Amino acid sequence: MTDTTDTTETNPAALPKAYRPGDVENAIAERWLAADVFAPDGAGSRADAGAEPFTIIQPPPNITGSLHLGHAQRAAVEDLMTRHARMTGKAALFLPGLDHASIAAQFVLDGILAKEGLSRQSLGRDAYLERMQEFVAATRAVILGQERRLGASLDWGRLRYTMDDGSAKAVRAAFKILHDRDLAYRTEALVNWCPGCRTSVSDLEVVSTPETGTIWSIRYHLIDEATGQPLTGQANTITVATTRPETVLGDTAVAVHPDDARYRALVGRHVRIPFVERDVPILADDVVDAAFGTGAVKITPAHDHDDHVTGLRHGLAMPTILDDAAAVANTGTKYDGLDRYAVRTAILADLAILGDLAGEKPHEMVLGRCQRSDDVVEPRLKTQWFIRTAPLAAKALAATRERRTRIVPEQFEKTWEHWLTNIRDWNVSRQLWWGHRIPAWYCPDGHVNVSAEEAGPSACDACGRPAAELRQDPDIFDTWFSSGLWPFSTLGWPDDTADFRRFHPTSVMETGYDIIFFWVARMMMLGIELTGVEPFHTITLSGLIRDPLGQKMSKTKGNVVDPLAVMEEAGADALRFSLIHGASAGQDQRFGPQKLELARNFANKLWNAARFVLGARPDEVGPDAPRVAPDDADLGPAERWIRSRAAATAQAVDRGLAEYQFGEVTRALYEGIWSEFCDWGIELAKVRLADDGASPTERSATWWTLVDALDRYLRLLHPVMPFVTEAIWAALPRRAGDPDLLIVAAWPDADGRDPALDTKIGQVIETIVAIRNARAQADLPAGAWLETHLLAPGDAFDTFEAIASAIARLARARPLTLHRAASGLPRPAGALEIVLPAGDIEATVLPPATSEDTAGRDRARLEKELVEAEGHLEAARARVANPSFTDRAPPAVVEGARTRAAELAEQVARLRERLGRPG
């Protein structure tokens, strides 16, 4: 390790003056890699073989592109949990991975090929797959580089890919098991066909889009039962309504409701379907809504879900009239070969010529479109593989209902329940090339062989025909099938590996709520069925990142933010902080430059605070002095306060982490580090550090207190902002037993050993703020040192006296005189009068020269304070005078209200007195 941070170790004060995130982050990234600290069993790991495992499951990014802010958020949150677990001594495993993204990848590659004048079909399967391998080899490097840059502490040695050999083996094994248990079956069914992607897609990949279409009325002519010929004239027709006239060619029946008097006489008769000249029956079926349209429905069993069911019920023929490209085919009409929409237009025109187009009107309808290509999906009859989901879903539901797996936030449990309760079987066959081939082989006699062996079966199980005569299913699996095995396939399943035994079931699965069904539910269903145990204990679902206007980020909208550019500008730490800070469980968040700026400024603030602390080392502490815990006796009230506030922050951070409320974690840290440690802790400490009157041990104690607090804040912040904390920590003196790197240092405890909050410092702060306020309101020069008198009665006096010089400095009060009794407080005419709400504390500030102006402003301020205080007092008195409150509220609350009423009364009395109207 020969990077720049090493030099700062021997010379703590040498943190560079300017905070440059890029430099810091590059240097630190190298140190982590060199130290091998990311792997739970790496050389630099603190966890031994007996350490409690903590495994986090991240959604492997699609290999097709580069990462966007949503990925960055995923990684930031997951890495936060990983780093925290690591610091608490667990064997933390954050496993990196990539998803081959079958359909998405093909969609992208097809687009690239189209620009070259090529196509999937023109290349052929082998050449196409070769091309795909080249493509993903390039994108792979980009994605992994982005994750590294972000500081994700992924165990790179365990990098996995859904198309690697391990995944392939898991896919085969999983399918074999499911088939053996009758949970995977092959059948002819109506599937969702995307003509653009030339494949079937699952129900989840069909997006319902409302559109205003047209509903046409078409007359079908009744057949003369005697002659077998169609009758002419409108009286001898039945009118059906349809939004898809082209499907006329596939009609095999007309249905009416059995109770519909209008059509009762027609049931059992036949009509002739035009163009195909097919005679089909009119039948009665309950599914028909007599009130809708004409009350008569054309039935196209091969191209409509309802009609398919109706067709099965009545044993109707199911002619398929669309080919893979959704062109009309096999109808024996002149329409064959034409696109479905061209046929629609032609048929409407031809029906009009025949005089059988009875009408048309606009119609609000819902069209299913392909999630990937946006093509209108066609229902089509296909023989494909399905996963029987009901039994799997039942087990997944049982796992969440019995709390073996917890969903955070809970609101998603309802969605989860609803979907898994109403789940339909999962069509896993895809007529694509990029993915795992379905391990099913068919023999000429129709026997189906499913094999987990890479080479397939050696002979047909049923009839013994040799392998050479068997034909493997040309289809591949839905990409989510392999993703669904991710938590355990990455750990070695189906083999009983050491990793699988140690890290499965996993601890936390984190992802965006948008893939709860696609991915999370499938992992649960498959995981429980295949491994016998739910694959994770906790599911945490995050919201989505939106642009500043609240719109979803998408490439087509052009509002996608590249995380690399953001990190270039503000640093990975700032990006991570802003993504986590803005998040609230399960809620979407808008991301804009302001949030990033907040985070960047915070990192800069921390950097400078650290520079101060390092540079403030008193001479009596040598540059290489071993870290010592300051003697409690040498601590002043400010030091005790600093320590207690750091402990309070640790508690708040622990609470936030335990509840997966990561936004609370960053809020606690921001507040604790900036508003408490920097604004008051350091400012109060400065005085004693520079005070020649303080003893060397006192000065040392103050400095070590700052170092301790800073050390604690750095540990607490490390999971959120790993780089800057690591860099600063490297410059701090180590405690005995500390490792070289913060990433493997111990998480700070937040137990009760730290002194409770010193409320007297709270009063000191309030006093300083009140004096500053009065001076600013009176428009006195901010920098002027003004004679100030402070009344601090009772036990507050000692505290005030102990840090009087700090008060003087922070309130620009010089000379500052403390008084124990009100009688001692001088109140010359024109002095600013300050009355604190509690503790009987008062102050007077003597301006250099009183003026009408100054006196008037001060009086106006007091008047305003009086009005406010009187208002509060009235409310407080009404409260404590209410017997139902005093009887029913908890005693502590009642006591607090009484104290408050008394304090307000006191404040009001004093303010009145200052204003010259006592009573």
Next chain:
RNA sequence: GGGCGAUUGGCUCAGUGGUUAGAGCACGCGGUUCACAUCCGCGGGGUCACUGGUUCGAAUCCAGUAUCGCCCACCA
């Protein structure tokens, strides 16, 4: 048609029964003292969407309404 979520200062958001509802940004005033102008100090700004209920007490719990957003859903 079901379900879920949101509605808090100009903007972005915290805050799930207990004193006087907070933060950052923006805004106004003032600051070049040796950590930081990516900063420091002070200030203005909110009937917590609406209505009703529960409660000693409601931004917070319940019911309803409105607006916005999301998810699920095979009526031609």
